[in-house]
Amino acid sequence: xxxxxxxxxxxxxxxxxxxxxxxxxxxxxxxxxxxxxxxxxxxxxxxxxxxxxxxxxxxxxxxxxxxxxxxxxxxxxxxxxxxxxxxxxxxxxxxxxxxxxxxxxxxxxxxxxxxxxxxxxxxxxxxxxxxxxxxxxxxxxxxxxxxxxxxxxxxxxxxxxxxxxxxxxxxxxxxxxxxxxxxxxxxxxxxxxxxxxxxxxxxxxxxxxxxxxxxxxxxxxxxxxxxxxxxxxxxxxxxxxxxxxxxxxxxxxxxxxxxxxxxxxxxxxxxxxxxxxxxxxxxxxxx
Numbered sequence: 593x594x595x596x597x598x599x600x601x602x603x604x605x606x607x608x609x610x611x612x613x614x615x616x617x618x619x620x621x622x623x624x625x626x627x628x629x630x631x632x633x634x635x636x637x638x639x640x641x642x643x644x645x646x647x648x649x650x651x652x653x654x655x656x657x658x659x660x661x662x663x664x665x666x667x668x669x670x671x672x673x674x675x676x677x678x679x680x681x682x683x684x685x686x687x688x689x690x691x692x693x694x695x696x697x698x699x700x701x702x703x704x705x706x707x708x709x710x711x712x713x714x715x716x717x718x719x720x721x722x723x724x725x726x727x728x729x730x731x732x733x734x735x736x737x738x739x740x741x742x743x744x745x746x747x748x749x750x751x752x753x754x755x756x757x758x759x760x761x762x763x764x765x766x767x768x769x770x771x772x773x774x775x776x777x778x779x780x781x782x783x784x785x786x787x788x789x790x791x792x793x794x795x796x797x798x799x800x801x802x803x804x805x806x807x808x809x810x811x812x813x814x815x816x817x818x819x820x821x822x823x824x825x826x827x828x829x830x831x832x833x834x835x836x837x838x839x840x841x842x843x844x845x846x847x848x849x850x851x852x853x854x855x856x857x858x859x860x861x862x863x864x865x866x867x868x869x870x871x872x873x874x875x876x877x878x879x
Contacts, residue, residue, distance in 0.1 A: 593619045595632035599643050602633055606710030607646035608654045611639050637693070640709065649680050654709040656698040657691040658684040662724050663733075665717040672736035672773030674729040675851075683712050683720065699724075715747045719754045722762075730755075731762050731780050732773035739768045767791070772815045774850055775802055778857075785858065787865070798835045808868050810835050811861065812844040841868055 593601075598619055602609050614624060624641070627633045633641050640654050647668055653660040660668065662681035667673045680698045684690060685707025690700045701720055712720075714737060722730035734751070737743045743751075752763040765783065769792045770776040782789055782805075789811070793804040803811040814828070832842040841864050845857050 593617075593623045595623075595627035595630050598623060598627040598641075599632040602641055602643045602646075606650070608636075608640065608642045608650050608710050610709060611641060614641060650711055652680045652693075652696075652698065653682040653711075655691065655693045656680070656682045656684075656696065656700070657707075657709075658682040658688050658700070659708050660711040661701055661717045662699070662720045663717075663729070665711050665714065666721065666733050666737070668711075669714055669737075669742065670740060671714070671733050671742065672776075674725065674732050674773060674777065676725075681720070681724070683707065683716075714742055715751050718751055722755055722759060727759065727762060728777055728780060730759075731766065732776040734763065735766050735768065735770045735776040736773045738766065739770060771802070772813070774815050774847060775813050778803070778811070778813055778850060781854065781858075782861070785862075787861070795835070795838070795840070797838055798831055798840070801835075805861070806865060806868065808840055809861075809864050810840050810842045812842065813850060814844060814846045 598614060601614060601617055601619070605613060611624070615621075624633075628635055631644065633643055634646075635641055636651050636655055642651050642654070649664050649668055650660045653664070659682065660680070661683040663673045663677045664679065664681040667677040678697065681701060682690075682698045683701045683703070683705075685705045686702060688702065688707040690698070701724065703720070718730065718734055718737065721733055734743075738748065748763060752760050755763065765780075766776075770779065771792070775791070779789060779791060782803075787805060790804040791802065792800060794800050795804075795810070798810070801810045802813050805811055812828070812831075828844065832844060835842040843860060843864060845860075849857050
């Protein structure tokens with residue numbers, strides 16, 4: 593096998609494979625040495641090969657003895673993750689052995705299976721996220737993955753079958769309309785409060801809003817990434833003013849309030865609902 597053949601075999605294996613896998617596919621020790629000399633592949637540690645472009649978290653997981661999973665894999669795939677993605681979550685199967693290494697920041701996951709290296713399938717990472725981080729983290733990432741087109745119908749059914757029976761309602765409650773994990777988090781928390789909301793509602797004269805409560809309260813959630821500029825702030829204020837002119841009550845909360853001061857958000861929503869009870873916008877209705 594040429595160095596390029598070996599590099600392609602490693603890519604086909606997810607960017608990180610065991611030496612035994614390459615030897616079983618026809619490589620020889622001499623071929624592997626030649627591939628390393630021309631830097632077609634790297635050997636992070638004895639028994640493991642990677643290609644230069646393999647993401648660092650996958651290599652770190654292999655150094656630890658397993659495959660990248662949970663929040664680390666989801667974040668790498670572009671899924672919205674609720675905090676704490678700096679650690680490297682590693683699946684070690686049911687009988688794996690954790691290997692400490694320089695700069696180790698790994699969180700080990702043991703569950704049924706033979707283990708391996710590389711990266712677990714995204715749907716497996718979601719199931720492991722629920723066990724590791726709980727309902728809110730799972731729900732936000734599940735809706736994010738769905739919204740991004742990363743979960744097929746059979747994947748969602750598989751996840752539902754694998755999570756504990758008492759948590760399957762989270763999959764049933766999820767939809768693909770949330771633009772961010774933060775919106776998913778808010779919708780879940782409002783559900784726990786017994787508040788049903790309409791998501792992604794178009795209102796003539798205002799535009800598309802994140803949530804509409806009771807037909808008269810507009811709830812907007814400003815994520816960290818999109819609402820830092822002054823021009824964006826001005827546009828948001830104009831939308832709020834337009835909504836108020838139509839008889840709606842606009843409420844707007846940023847990332848910090850939702851994540852770190854939720855009681856303030858909850859009190860504002862509950863208070864707005866109480867003050868608007870039985871009242872509806874008089875100039876326009878949601879389309």
